[in-house]
Structures are given as C-alpha cells and as structure tokens.
Amino acid sequence: MYAPDDPTRYQEVLVSPMYLAGSNGTGEAGFAPVAHWTHQYLDEGPCQLLVTSPDQRIRIGWFGDDFELWKISAAEDAFSAPRWTATFNHVTPAEMVAGLTAALVQDYDEAIASDTPGRFLTGPTVPWRDTVRPLTDAGWNLDGAAELGTVEIIAPDDQAGILIDRRGYGSDRTTVELWAGPPGWGTRAEATFTARTPSHLIAATAAVTAKSTPVVRERHQVDRRMQHLVTMTPVASATPIAEAQVSRAPTPLDVRRTAVTQAVHRAARAPRTAPDLRVMAAQSRSTGAAQKRTGHPAPATSARLPASSPTPRRGR
Numbered sequence: 001m002y003a004p005d006d007p008t009r010y011q012e013v014l015v016s017p018m019y020l021a022g023s024n025g026t027g028e029a030g031f032a033p034v035a036h037w038t039h040q041y042l043d044e045g046p047c048q049l050l051v052t053s054p055d056q057r058i059r060i061g062w063f064g065d066d067f068e069l070w071k072i073s074a075a076e077d078a079f080s081a082p083r084w085t086a087t088f089n090h091v092t093p094a095e096m097v098a099g100l101t102a103a104l105v106q107d108y109d110e111a112i113a114s115d116t117p118g119r120f121l122t123g124p125t126v127p128w129r130d131t132v133r134p135l136t137d138a139g140w141n142l143d144g145a146a147e148l149g150t151v152e153i154i155a156p157d158d159q160a161g162i163l164i165d166r167r168g169y170g171s172d173r174t175t176v177e178l179w180a181g182p183p184g185w186g187t188r189a190e191a192t193f194t195a196r197t198p199s200h201l202i203a204a205t206a207a208v209t210a211k212s213t214p215v216v217r218e219r220h221q222v223d224r225r226m227q228h229l230v231t232m233t234p235v236a237s238a239t240p241i242a243e244a245q246v247s248r249a250p251t252p253l254d255v256r257r258t259a260v261t262q263a264v265h266r267a268a269r270a271p272r273t274a275p276d277l278r279v280m281a282a283q284s285r286s287t288g289a290a291q292k293r294t295g296h297p298a299p300a301t302s303a304r305l306p307a308s309s310p311t312p313r314r315g316r
Contacts, residue, residue, distance in 0.1 A: 008219055009218070009219060009220045010218050010219070010220065011218065011219045011234060012216055012217070012218060012219075012234070012235040012236075013216070013217055013218070013219050013222075013232040013233060013234055013235060014214035014215070014216060014232070014233045014234075014235055015214055015215055015216075015217045015222060015230050015231070015232055016212065016213075016214035016215075016230060016231045016233075017155075017157070017159075017160070017212065017214075017230065018093055018095055018096075018208075018209070018211065018213065018214060018215045019093065019096065019155075019159075019160045019180035019181075019189060019209050020159060020160070020180055020181055020189075020226055020229055020230045021093050021095075021214075021215050021217055021222065021230065022091050022093065022181075022186075022189070022217070022221060022222060022223055022226065023069070023090060023091060023092065023093060023094065023221075024093075024094070024216075024217055024218070024221050025221065026094070027049075027062055027069075027070075027094050027097075028094065029093075029094035029095045029097070029098045030060075030070065030088075030094040030095075030097030030098050030101055031051065031060075031062075031094075031101070032098060032101075033098055033101040033102040033104075033105045034051050034053075034060060034101050034104075034105060037051050037052060037053055037054065037060075037105075038051065038052050038053075038054065038056075039051050040052070046063050046065065046066055047061045047062065047063055047071075048062055048063065048064045048065075049061070049062040049064075050062075053104075053108050055077075055078060056078035057074055057075055057076070057077060057078060057108075057118075057120075057121075058072075058073075058074050058104055058108060058120065059072070059073050059074075059075075059082075060072050060101060066090070067089055067090055068087050068088070068089055068090075069088055069089060069090045069092070070086075070087065070088035070092070070097055071085060071086075071087050072085070072086045072087075072088075072097075072100060072101070072104075073085040073086070074104070074120045074121060076117070076121060083121055083171075083196055084171075084193065084194050084195070084196040084197040084198070085172075085193075085194045085197075086100060086191065086192070086193045086194075086197060086201075086205075087191070087192050088189075088190070088191045089188075089189065089190045089191075091181065091186060091187065091188060091189040091190070092180075092189040092190065092191055093189065093215060095208060095215050096178075096189070096191065096205060096208055096209050097191075097205075098208065099204045099205040099206075099207060099208030099209070100201055100204060100205045102204070103200070103201050103204035103205075104120055104201070107119045107120040107201075108120065119198060119200065120198060120201065121198075122198045123196055123198065124175075124195075124196065124197060124198060124199045124202075125199040125200075128151055128164050128166070130199045130200075130203065131162075131164065131176065131199045131202050131203055131206070132151075132153045132162055132164070132203070132206065133203060134203055134206045134207035134210050135153050135155075135162060135206050135209070135210050136153060137210075138210035138211075139156050140153045140154060140155050140156065140161075140162075140210065141153065141154055141156070142154075143161070146163070149165070149166050149167040150163060150164060150165050150166065150167070151163075151164040151166070152164070155180075157229075159180060159181060159182070159229055160178075160179065160180035160181070160209065161178075161179055161180075162176065162177070162178045162179075162206060163176070163177045163179070164176050165177075170195065171194065171195050171196050172194055172195070173194065173195050174192045174193070174194060174195075175193065175194065175195045175197075176192070176193040176197065176202055177190060177191070177192050177193075178190070178191040178192075178193075178202075178205060178206060178209060179191075180209070181226065181229075182225070184225065186223045186225070187223055187225050187226055191205060214231075214233070216235060217232075219232065
C-alpha cells in the first residue's frame with residue numbers, strides 16, 4: 001500500500017495493456033456513450049443507477065457495492081424478461097464496458113431510423129470466429145489445451161483471454177467469458193455474456209479489449225500485484241516538452257482525464273467501510289434526484305469497494 005503522504009500515490013499514469021489497468025473507481029467511461037439516455041437513481045435495492053434506452057428495452061445497471069458491478073441487458077419490450085445479459089465485475093476497466101454500451105447506442109439508433117427491432121435483439125451467429133475476430137486480428141491465439149466443447153483465445157502475454165463454452169443448453173447459461181489478469185479478488189477482470197447475446201456485441205467489447213491504447217489511472221489504483229505485468233508511464237512525461245510549452249485549448253482527452261481525476265479524488269477521500277459506502281450512495285442518489293427536479297444535470301456516478309471483501313464467487 002502507498003503511504004498517505006507518498007507524493008507518487010495520486011500521480012497520473014498511462015497504463016498498458018488496458019485490460020490489466022483495473023477499475024478507476026468510477027463508471028464514467030462506460031456511461032459516456034449513453035449520457036443522453038434516461039438516468040434513474042434508485043433508493044432501494046443493490047442497483048444504484050439504472051440507465052435505459054428511450055423505450056426501456058436496453059437497461060444498464062450500476063451496482064456500486066457489489067462484486068458484479070455492471071449488468072446490461074436487452075428485451076423485446078419494456079415489460080419482457082431480458083433476452084440476454086452481460087455482466088462485468090468490479091475489476092473490469094470501464095473502458096471495456098464502453099465497447100458494449102457504444103455498440104448498443106449504434107444498434108438502437110439504427111433500429112429507430114429503420115423502424116426495425118434492432119440488431120441488439122438478434123441471436124449469436126453460428127461461427128464462433130465472428131465473435132473473436134477482433135482478437136485474432138490483433139494477434140491473440142487459439143489455445144490448443146482448451147477443454148472439449150470449449151474454445152479459448154489467449155492474448156500474446158497470456159494475461160487475458162476469451163472462453164467460448166459450447167456445452168449445455170438454456171438461454172440463461174453463460175456461454176462467453178472475457179477475462180484478464182491472474183485469478184484473485186482484486187486482479188481478475190471478468191465479463192460474461194449469456195447464450196443469446198448477439199455476436200457483434202461481444203465482438204465490439206473484445207475489439208476495445210484488444211486495443212493497445214493505454215488508459216489513465218492514478219498510480220495507487222493499479223493493484224500492487226499487477227504492477228509487474230503492466231507498463232506505467234507518468235502522464236506528464238508522456239507529453240513532449242515543446243508541445244507542453246505551447247498554449248492550446250483542452251482536447252477531449254484532456255477533459256476526460258480531468259473528470260476522471262476529480263472523480264477518483266472524491267472517491268479516495270471517502271470513508272472505506274461498508275456502512276459509510278451505503279450512506280454515500282444514498283447521498284449521491286438524493287443529490288441526483290434533487291438535480292433532476294431542478295433541471296441541472298446529475299454528476300457522474302462513482303463508487304469504491306469496501307476495504308475488505310468476501311471471497312470471489314468465480315475465478316479461473
């Protein structure tokens with residue numbers, strides 16, 4: 001752990017590969033593509049924020065105090081049971097979630113424009129290669145030692161993969177798992193997709209995962225057990241001096257970095273016990289409700305995990 005007075009604790013770094021960067025404690029990146037959709041802050045139940053498409057067929061739930069941080073689903077109408085569900089755990093970078101939410105927005109907009117049900121309700125394609133093509137195109141390789149009835153594609157560094165399970169039956173069973181990092185509560189990112197999830201949506205998530213673009217984190221947000229597996233470059237040193245001396249307007253990346261930094265600082269100063277987290281969540285929801293009543297936009301949602309966590313329910 002970093003000492004409270006360690007000057008490098010809150011240093012911004014560019015972390016690569018992205019899939020090993022972990023969560024930054026906020027959901028901004030995952031919610032960014034759906035910022036214009038309806039946001040509902042919930043006072044009861046484990047789901048703290050629910051974002052829905054205008055017709056409520058697509059639902060994105062944020063469970064800030066849970067192991068399964070994100071639950072995303074699509075249904076034929078607002079009252080139907082989900083046709084498929086995707087779940088992302090608390091270690092998964094929100095940038096990976098954004099791959100799915102951005103694809104859903106595109107599907108939804110196309111459906112409205114063409115007056116069709118939407119690609120987000122189509123079933124998976126038969127060839128599993130369609131699902132993993134972004135990964136194989138990026139140099140990920142087939143694991144010849146995968147269990148019978150499964151297909152697994154592994155990253156070149158052996159620290160990430162996608163497992164396709166073609167065994168069993170039932171629309172609610174998990175058939176695809178996208179993972180990154182060694183097994184462990186704070187080290188293994190997991191994204192799971194149920195049987196009827198459209199292949200192109202899984203591929204969109206995989207495509208973001210395969211990108212080499214680093215992501216911004218504060219140094220303390222990268223688990224100590226992961227630091228030997230990633231490259232961390234201080235953000236300040238990543239900008240050439242000559243460029244830094246030139247006055248310029250902030251870029252979209254600058255704005256995003258500032259938003260992330262401010263959100264993480266707020267979370268870092270927050271109490272770390274479970275009761276405190278629940279109080280914070282309630283206050284956040286109350287603030288969001290008040291802002292909606294007054295017509296002002298609600299702030300980005302953020303959450304921190306408790307200092308001590310139960311044993312993970314799943315791991316490879």
